[in-house]
Amino acid sequence: MAKRFNNLDAALKYLRPTSSGEDGVVPDAPAGTPLKKYQDWKAGKVDIDYPRSASSNPGKFEKIGIKPFALPAASTVEYVTTISARAQGQYALFGLGTAALGIEAPDSDDIVAVGYKPAKASCRNITGTTATSVTSKLTGIPYKTKADTAYIFPFGRITANATYSEQKAAILALVTAAAGTKSVSFIPEKF
Structure with missing residues (x-):
């Protein structure tokens, strides 16, 4: 949790x-x-629903290829995963690109592994200037938040950043350097 x-x-x-x-x-x-x-x-006694606005729906999912971190650095094997069409067009907003994320077009020899989940960068672009008060549906406690848009980008190993920590640091540096107020958090790969 x-x-x-x-x-x-x-x-x-x-x-x-x-x-x-x-x-x-x-x-x-x-x-x-x-x-x-x-x-x-x-305990499952209460069902909490967080409806999405139409603009935040992922839309169609596109297949991509990435090199997993769990494989040796010299490995050229790529695994097939997906990215939402909504996120796919937003790399530049965060100073990212397919090369920086290690995203390739899928090849016929890429591996489709059941249960594999790529590492992901959850990027947030804060567009609001004034914090508004929102009440948590989970606890009923009010908290402050600003208007934002968020996107999740899968990422993999690249030659320059062969380990998860190196690639994470590189992505963090790019997002931090992007114009505006941005943040990023990371979800590790599950192999």
Whole structure:
């Protein structure tokens, strides 16, 4: 689960009496609290829906080829994965390109591996200047956010950056240098 929920998971853990042990039943959090809302969601008692605006729908997915980080640096083997048509046209917004991300056109000899998930860069372009208050559907706690658009770009190994950490650092440098207010976070490869 995401790091942002660590404090809520810890709070639920500390509700459990010490006499019940680690496998003991966690009692209900106090009614009306953000912890109770989170506990209900985590237990599957509440279904939270986050509808997408039409402009954020991924659209069609395009096949691409990338070199996984799990293979040796000298390997030229590429794996087939996908990128959304919506994200595909937005590389330049973040100072990126297919070469920087290690994206190639798929070849007939590229491997289609079941369960393989490429490393991904989740890029955010903050377009708002004033933060607006939004209430979390998960906890009911208000937080501030600015208008933005976000895109997810798969990336792979390139000759200049043969390791995941090198490629991550290179992408971070490019996104940081791009005009405007940008941010990037990374999702590691699952092989």
